[in-house]
Amino acid sequence: xxxxxxxxxxxxxxxxxxxxxxxxxxxxxxxxxxxxxxxxxxxxxxxxxxxxxxxxxxxxxxxxxxxxxxxxxxxxxxxxxxxxxxxxxxxxxxxxxxxxxxxxxxxxxxxxxxxxxxxxxxxxxxxxxxxxxxxxxxxxxxxxxxxxxxxxxxxxxxxxxxxxxxxxxxxxxxxxxxxxxxxxxxxxxxxxxxxxxxxxxxxxxxxxxxxxxxxxxxxxxxxxxxxxxxxxxxxxxxxxxxxxxxxxxxxxxxxxxxxxxxxxxxxxxxxxxxxxxxxxxxxxxxxxxxxxxxxxxxxxxxxxxxxxx
Amino acid sequence: xxxxxxxxxxxxxxxxxxxxxxxxxxxxxxxxxxxxxxxxxxxxxxxxxxxxxxxxxxxxxxxxxxxxxxxxxxxxxxxxxxxxxxxxxxxxxxxxxxxxxxxxxxxxxxxxxxxxxxxxxxxxxxxxxxxxxxxxxxxxxxxxxxxxxxxxxxxxxxxxxxxxxxxxxxxxxxxxxxxxxxxxxxxxxxxxxxxxxxxxxxxxxxxxxxxxxxxxxxxxxxxxxxxxxxxxxxxxxxxxxxx
Numbered sequence: 248x249x250x251x252x253x254x255x256x257x258x259x260x261x262x263x264x265x266x267x268x269x270x271x272x273x274x275x276x277x278x279x280x281x282x283x284x285x286x287x288x289x290x291x292x293x294x295x296x297x298x299x300x301x302x303x304x305x306x307x308x309x310x311x312x313x314x315x316x317x318x319x320x321x322x323x324x325x326x327x328x329x330x331x332x333x334x335x336x337x338x339x340x341x342x343x344x345x346x347x348x349x350x351x352x353x354x355x356x357x358x359x360x361x362x363x364x365x366x367x368x369x370x371x372x373x374x375x376x377x378x379x380x381x382x383x384x385x386x387x388x389x390x391x392x393x394x395x396x397x398x399x400x401x402x403x404x405x406x407x408x409x410x411x412x413x414x415x416x417x418x419x420x421x422x423x424x425x426x427x428x429x430x431x432x433x434x435x436x437x438x439x440x441x442x443x444x445x446x447x448x449x450x451x452x453x454x455x456x457x458x459x460x461x462x463x464x465x466x467x468x469x470x471x472x473x474x475x476x477x478x479x480x481x482x483x484x485x486x487x488x489x490x491x492x493x494x495x496x497x498x499x500x501x502x503x504x505x506x507x508x509x510x511x512x513x514x515x516x517x518x519x520x521x522x523x524x525x526x527x528x529x530x531x532x533x534x535x536x537x538x539x540x541x542x543x544x545x546x547x548x549x550x551x552x553x554x555x556x
Numbered sequence: 557x558x559x560x561x562x563x564x565x566x567x568x569x570x571x572x573x574x575x576x577x578x579x580x581x582x583x584x585x586x587x588x589x590x591x592x593x594x595x596x597x598x599x600x601x602x603x604x605x606x607x608x609x610x611x612x613x614x615x616x617x618x619x620x621x622x623x624x625x626x627x628x629x630x631x632x633x634x635x636x637x638x639x640x641x642x643x644x645x646x647x648x649x650x651x652x653x654x655x656x657x658x659x660x661x662x663x664x665x666x667x668x669x670x671x672x673x674x675x676x677x678x679x680x681x682x683x684x685x686x687x688x689x690x691x692x693x694x695x696x697x698x699x700x701x702x703x704x705x706x707x708x709x710x711x712x713x714x715x716x717x718x719x720x721x722x723x724x725x726x727x728x729x730x731x732x733x734x735x736x737x738x739x740x741x742x743x744x745x746x747x748x749x750x751x752x753x754x755x756x757x758x759x760x761x762x763x764x765x766x767x768x769x770x771x772x773x774x775x776x777x778x779x780x781x782x783x784x785x786x787x788x789x790x791x792x793x794x795x796x797x798x799x
Contacts, residue, residue, distance in 0.1 A: 296644055334636075
């Protein structure tokens, strides 16, 4: 669906995107992850034909974004981060205007309008003036606009920014629904969002791809190893020593809590350390009150990827 | 087809903003006042009333009205971000500029329509206006203010703030206006600059139409200026691609 080869985008003196390549298949929900100023929006603007790349080749649905810009534009639904809308227009009026502009034939106009209004839950504000709507509704009008011509590819820049938790869930549902017959690229810096909606992730950092993979393998790679919390009744120093002796342990922290020692054991490698810890406690005749495996969070992965140089 | 969609939105936007009404009210007020004045004086003194007595005001008004009509067109889109939506839609940059320009010209023609009533009134009271000269006058007004509007759109595309755009285009139009008043004998490097100023002034060109003289050279002069400024505007919009 999308192929990006050696994309470079340079602005006067600044390299915003520096030689990135990736491809997206039909039906994927690709998440662009990265700190502010990493080059997410720039990449999306190239894909939506706002400006051409400085160098490199970008195709959408087989069409080059420079040579066949019009074909690409009519296949893409794009929602910029600020969700710009004509505030003086009414919702249905605006959606109809954009539909005509995007070449939706007159006979399908009402059908498409009803469809996107239903999908984005805009029934109650259909004939309201956009300028009077709340941020959440405007966001959904923007989403409806990007869907109006049933594009093969949706590019959404921070689609859930500024929404309340209920609205975030609704928008996520819409996006997941769409993925059945659309390809979606969304950027975000909310990590749990990527975790919940995306099938693939690209982490961009300083204009380069820092990591790209499916959600699962990304987690496995960057989060190799794990962390176990153990609360053991035993002398602090001895407990710490015994745990540190276990295989592949990289760090042990322990603090006293009455008779107990509250320990956190970090280790590398894929093996589960809970049983060896249990065995160590039994061997030393220490009591064991809690033994819990803690999944490393996506936040930790993100920090790890974007801080390693 | 897309051009029609865009033009319709631009025209609609004029009436959704208070701008169209704010501009239309003084245009009607001043032209109406002038007509009443010219009519009264003519009948008092017993000389025939001519069209130029009251249509004169329109070219002068155009100088104020055109910046107001055009300053918003691109500056506002850039400021609110809708520019990004516009240029990523499957329409060409030329289409965007032309639609905005056409909408402005159509609105100006719409402003001129009520003045037809004065012609009708003259006819009714037996003044027997020269219809040929009237047509020439209107053509001239559309061409003259059409040029103002093209200049206005160009400045709107250069500035991110519509007030700045409006001021810049007004200053430019005022400069052209002063150029026409330039009378001093000044020969420098073998060129008569007063003559050059007269040649370049938009208002002097328009005076031929006002007299009822239709000269193809004047039409080409205006049309080429319009094309030039619209071309510059398209280039300004395209500049996002290489900046």
